[in-house]
Amino acid sequence: MSMAQVIHEQGPPEVMRWQEWLVPDPDSGEVCIRHTAVGVNFADTYHRAGISHPWTVPPRPCVIGFEAVGRVEGVGSQVSDFKVGDRVAYGLPPLGAYSEVRNYPADNLLHVPDHLDDKQVAALLMKGMTAQYLLHRTYKVQPGDTIVVHAAAGGMGLILCKWAKALGAQIVGTVSTDEKADVAHAAGCDFPVVRSKEDFVSKVREVTDGEGAAVVYEAIGKDTLQQSLDCLRPMGVCAAYGHVSGPPDPVDIIQDLGARGSLFITRPAIMHYLAKRSDLEWAARDLFQAIADGILEANINYEYKLEDAVQAHRAIESGTTHGATVLIP
Ligand SMILES: NC(=O)c1ccc[n+]([C@@H]2O[C@H](COP(=O)([O-])OP(=O)(O)OC[C@H]3O[C@@H](n4cnc5c(N)ncnc54)[C@H](OP(=O)(O)O)[C@@H]3O)[C@@H](O)[C@H]2O)c1
Structure with a gap:
């Protein structure tokens, strides 16, 4: 016992x-x-x-x-x-x-x-292996890519920022407070955005000369998913790997993905990637x-x-x- x-x-x-x-x-x-x-x-x-x-x-x-x-x-x-x-x-x-x-x-x-x-x-281990498959398999991050990391000072967020920085990405990260913005910045997040103060979609457009991000690592779900789709460049990938604010509303493949530029969305899970x-x-x-x-x-x-x-x-x-x-x- x-x-x-x-x-x-x-x-x-x-x-x-x-x-x-x-x-x-x-x-x-x-x-x-x-x-x-x-x-x-x-x-x-x-x-x-x-x-x-x-x-x-x-x-x-x-x-x-x-x-x-x-x-x-x-x-x-x-x-x-x-x-x-x-x-x-x-x-x-x-x-x-x-x-x-x-x-x-x-x-x-x-x-x-x-x-x-x-x-x-x-x-x-679990968060790191998740970051490995997200950064190398769900979307293979290339040097120079602009990526979005939500909750960038959280457990997953910090690992994604550090590892993506080492891969040569430019990172826009979202957080809830100035203190967390500093934590994310120290971990390699180039542009920490406090969601209540600044529009992260505009930030992504600004730092990509209007093109949009290659991938959004979306962990917040209900509160942010639609704006995350607005951040993407044509054929960009939304990796909706978490939903800390609650499950997101259903996605309309014609309006939400097609009309925004042939976007991809996936709900990746470690059990499938590491089976x-x-x-x-x-x-x-x-x-x-x-x-x-x-x-x-x-x-x-x-x-x-x-x-x-x-x-x-x-x-x-x-x-x-x-x-x-x-x-x-
Ligand atoms: N699919 C997979 O394979 C996989 C594997 C690992 C983790 N995950 C998922 O990844 C997500 C993050 O996990 P984690 O371990 O990194 O979590 P964590 O360290 O607890 O970080 C979560 C962060 O989310 C933000 N947040 C925004 N809205 C929130 C709300 N309503 N309630 C609580 N937090 C909120 C907070 O950061 P701010 O204050 O900056 O907003 C919080 O610090 C979870 O959904 C988890 O299930 C998925």
Whole structure:
């Protein structure tokens, strides 16, 4: 028996209960992991609240949590790539990271390179692998491209800004406060725009001589999606990878995409992009290299005990945080 944040029903942060949780022996393809650091992602709040992604949340009672780092304590009979004592990490479902100990499928598990510490990886793995596929596959960013990054001082936003800058992009980033504008600017965002003070569509037009951006990394959803489409150049890509303000209104392919210039829109998800082991390893390899090269750093600004996960969720849902949050078992 070990402890975990268990949800018996979906709802506000307080539905998470710190309680004993039975972990059986690992199945043949699983590894038993004792966590040392757990990453907090905005998607955890969706899973807890039942806002979207119902297919990823196990039947209640269950434990949520997308990513963690830890040590292997046991391996199933068919597992050959991992052994007891290995330092490992994951950033894909099945959910269950908000726990001291859990079983996890070896197929989705990664070894942690020696030069990275546990908290760094917990803060960066899932968000970093998401940034890798967004910047290299959803739209392949080229030197000189102008791109738009929403919530540019958030966990995803900072990683996208730093990595896109290293790829040679010019970045327009949106934020809610002057303080966050400074944080985004320090991370490589060329033109931070405080959304309540300045129109980001006009800013994009101004810095591209009217042409528009090659891609918008759209994480806000309901409040910004239509303006994001207005930012794009003809044949530009809207990568609507998140919706922190709520799911956006439906998009009309004729008026919203066709009339604005043959635009593309997609709702990318890490589970699809990294479903193949080769793609998971590609994303992790690029991410670990980017950290080693000094392009990315963890930006851990908030650290809570795992038993205080309720406070962590209240904080990220308030929209006032910047950078990454980790939980320590
Ligand atoms: N599709 C994928 O594969 C994938 C993978 C990872 C993450 N995501 C998504 O990416 C999004 C960002 O995740 P994250 O971990 O970077 O989150 P985060 O660090 O908590 O950042 C979210 C930011 O969004 C902004 N925001 C705007 N309106 C908001 C509202 N109504 N409530 C809360 N925040 C609001 C805030 O920045 P400002 O104050 O500057 O506006 C806030 O700091 C989430 O939707 C997440 O699910 C998707």
